[in-house]
Amino acid sequence: MTALLLIIAVLAGCTYHAGARPASSAPPSPPPVGADLRSGRSDPVADPLYPGRGNADLDVLHYDLVLGWVPGTKLLTGAATLTVRAVRPVTALTLDFGHWYTVDAASVNGTTGTATLSPADKITVPATLAADATATLVVRYHGQPHEIRMPSSRPDATEGLGLRAERNGEAWTMQEPYGAFTWYPVNDIPSDKARYDLHVTVPAGWSAVAGGEFAGQAHGPAGDTFTWHGSYPQASYLTTLAIGHYARIDETGPHGVPVTIWTRSGTDDEIVEPLRQIPQMLGWLESRFGRYPFQSAGVVSVASTSAMETQEMVTLGGLIAQGAANRAAYLQEVILHELSHQWFGDAATPTDWRALWLNEGFATWIQFQWEIEHNRLTRKDWMASALKQDGDLRRRSGPPGAPHADAFAEPNVYTSAALLLQAIYDRIGDTAFLELLRDWAQQHRDANVDRAQFTAFVNQHTGQDLTTLINAWLDSPTTPPASLGGK
Secondary structure: OOOHHHHHOOOOOOOOOOOOOOOOOOOOOOOOHHHHHHHOOOOOOOOOOOOOOOOOOEEEEEEEEEEEEEOOOOEEEEEEEEEEEEOOOEEEEEEEOOOOOEEEEEEEOOEEOOOEEEOOOEEEEEEEEOOOOEEEEEEEEEEOOOOEOOOOOOHHHHHOEEEEEOOOOOEEEEOOOOOHHHOOOEOOOOOOOEEEEEEEEEOOOOEEEEOOEEEEEEEEOOEEEEEEEOOOOEOHHHOOEEEEOEEEEEEEOHHHOEEEEEEEOOOOHHHHHHHOOHHHHHHHHHHHHOOOOOOOEEEEEEOOOOEEOOOOOEEEEOOOOOOOOOHHHHHHHHHHHHHHOOOEOOOEEEOOHHHOHHHHHHHHHHHHHHHHHOOOOOHHHHHHHHHHHHHHHHHHHOOOOOOOOOOOOOHHHOHHHHHHHHHHHHHHOHHHHHHHHHHHHHHOOOEEEOHHHHHHHHHHHHOOOOHHHHHHHHHOOOOOOHHHOOO
16 A cells, blocks of 8 residues: 555665566466365464454455446445355354445355344354365345545545445445455455455446456446456455446556556546556566566556555556646556555565555565666665654554554554665665565465564575564664664
8 A cells, every 4th residue: 555645755775786687486377276265275363453353263265256336326236155264163154244235145055044244344144164164155235335434544544445436436445454344245354365256247338347367348238247357365455346437458567467457537648658657667576576476467546545556456546646746757656666565465465464564664665766766766865764754653653563553554664664674685785685575575475474474584584683673673662773774
């Protein structure tokens, strides 16, 4: 996710040496069809920052969502088929789902069940499962989506989270750290990654854009159905849905990766041109961090003031560049930031929200390397501004390794975490640091990651014990001393 405060600020970094480094891994191949469900297996854990979301007793392997949207009435209809594994013995399937919907039918393994919705936005269907047993849950529902409050003071937090319906009938999502439950039943925690297939029917002339590979558009009496297939498991906060009037642009990324760009009707060329540079940006990222981790890439524009690294299809706010002196350059930087998340956050996803710095610190550091390399920023300004902000960010929102629950995705997990990476860079040097980031991304593809894993990986990769340095930058309520980085 892009933080508006972060974009305004000048953060720290250093210049890459000239010359691209070769990609370190073979291109990823999607799992065979028969392995789709197995590849969605996770080890869910309760989230300590937002314990009201998710259910660590369940592991959703696959979501098949058949949705319909009526723009005039903002009516969403859905048939959600979930393949669910019991992590421990359970007597009911309890998931996150908006209490404002009407459940028309529910079944488990083909047997009709009674679904109960609670004001805490939970749906419960009785089902007795032994540990590691699986079941197929089908929920049919309808209603109008509602947004929920974002636990943050970010300026874009006023938009709310989840599926947002606009007055003109368009709809779009932003849902980090949660909010997928505003449009389908879901285990809404980052540690439960699953496979996704979406089939969305909209009136003729409208489009429905989601993450994953575009599998086609079919015409029918009810409208046009757009089908999307996620090539790899993903966390629920990385799903996206955008419905509106769109123009589609097809580009080709490195190694033939299809890139689809979906722009809202009336989008001007000044915004389209940076979007068409996505293949070059992917090439720049690949040269440093290894092969792009998915089978497709793209961006969809929406009427938001923010942007989100939704997997295989970045969600880009159409208003995000308002007021920027150079809109094209600004959008390039935002897009580069979100694309870098495909490696750091999407392929390697935090186990819980205390580790958001593993997403945003990395994307921030990478974004500003891009700016430095393109002569938009200097190392001196990067460091001066970041260090000047760091102490106040820690005081207001918590250190990056222990952020306040009501300060989600505020600049502490961007700026302060980027300073941690810069401190490691200063300790081990350019070549070793970029190799570390590349190997981290490639060796943790499709996994959930946490602080302990990162610390152990850094120590093993560098042959040094950097635990004290890492802990100081993640935990200190004040800026660590110069001896721990930040030259």
